[in-house]
Amino acid sequence: MSGLNALWQAILVLVGGGVVGFLYKGLDRKLAARLQGRIGPPLRQPVLDVIKLLLKENIVPRTAIPWLFQAAPFLAFITAVTALLYLPIGSLAPVLHGYGDLVLLLYLLAIPALAMAMGGFASGSPYAVVGAQREIVMMMSYEFPLAIAAVGIAWRLATLGIGPSFSLATIAANPLWGLVGPLGWIGLLFLFVALLAVTPAELSKIPFDIPEAETEIAGGLFVEYSGVNLALFYLADVIKTLVIAGLVVALFIPYGLAVPLGITGVGGQVLDILFFLVKLFGVVFFAVTVVRVAFARLKVDQVVRLYLLPTTLLALAGLLLLVLDKVVMGG
């Protein structure tokens, strides 16, 4: 692939990702409102929110470390957006296929949360510091089951001689569901549930919005952010939602429609991209929208217990079943 071709693809994915991200954000808010018996804001509300933030003053508090406070939103934005280019889209390989794998994507997904915590600490506000501490504690809890789910899949692919096993293009092109036996199938189901459980926490959405918790700590790590800096965090969240949903799709539901329907060429690729967007929406709707409507905010110790005990145990059980599946089925 030539550099110019890659550049065009990257621009297309970034623009498309932005549009779809805003659309899903709007749909999330609209559907959450409908589930609660409200009319909800218009679909374009997230765009209006960003425009409004651009018009607001960008205040740096007296107690802040200015350069760190200003750098945090940029770091969150850069890492969330770059992550988008390492994701397979439909039947298409990632734009930067060959230049980054699943491990890189997991790191890129972790950095926006770290940047938010960094910004919170740098603001010097007690509320923000409490929020930042909560973000770190939450990350330490959910990263383990997330890593188990990702590594479990890559490991099983490697045992089947399919490689490079950490390549997202390889993982998406070789769905494990059809390659493992019954034990492996149950193990994959466990890992899938564990990853879905991690998704709302990755995005700090209710019931895992403890780092922000408006009614407790007045917005927590964002309490001192305003104007364009807050807009950059907002944009990072819009894109990160797509990336985490895209990761779930790539790891567990990478199937397309073009091959079963016998459609080839550009038509098949377009059909697969549309189906990919439907799957993304499904993940966002069930793992984020429905969950945040159905549950109230948990306390920090409840979040830690939930991820370090049942979710981690579920993920470990899934990994163990994949190991047993390898023993029973062979390499």
Next chain:
Amino acid sequence: MRIGSGEGFWGPIVWVILALGILAMGFAVWLQGRRTYKRGTEQEEPFLSGEKLSKGGGAVAGIHLYWGFAEALRPLLSRLVAFHSGFVGDYVGWLLVVLVVSLLVVMLS
């Protein structure tokens, strides 16, 4: 340039170039925003629900960072704390037990 381990890989230079491009995009957004505020006024005071921040600042000690962990894992931690008797003999005993178990695992595997 690409760093690979056989099963995984990444190109740091490609990522840095990409990150610089996205930084430029972020900066373009940043330039669209309002960058002024009333310096030296109450606007700069951190929000504390109307309270004044004390002279020493509103520092929240780092020890609180692990509160959620300690609270969630209290049944496990209280058992672990009970192991810490302060006697060197106890610690050496545990070291020996762990060594023996590790050796057995290595030998059996």
